[in-house]
Amino acid sequence: MIDQLTTTVDNKLNISDLKPQHYAFGGRGDVWSDTAHIAQSGEYVTMCGRPMLSSNWVKMEGVDHIGCPTCLAKYNS
Ligand SMILES: [Zn+2]
Numbered sequence: 215m216i217d218q219l220t221t222t223v224d225n226k227l228n229i230s231d232l233k234p235q236h237y238a239f240g241g242r243g244d245v246w247s248d249t250a251h252i253a254q255s256g257e258y259v260t261m262c263g264r265p266m267l268s269s270n271w272v273k274m275e276g277v278d279h280i281g282c283p284t285c286l287a288k289y290n291s
Pocket residue numbers: 250251252260261262263264282283284285286
């Protein structure tokens with residue numbers, strides 16, 4: 215029997231690979247917890263519905279990949 219819990223899926227997405235009109239967003243907590251979100255140009259919330267009220271720490275800190283699983287799922291759907 216295969217233990218699927220040991221299977222890790224590398225679903226990280228490099229911010230530099232985002233499609234046009236998409237960019238990374240996250241607050242300080244997202245930088246710490248490695249959950250950078252994806253936002254679409256012209257929107258006021260991230261793809262997972264998080265209001266973008268804080269400074270974009272993901273951009274300021276130079277985070278290089280998306281970490282939010284909900285944003286990744288919507289982006290890839
Ligand atoms: Zn998200």
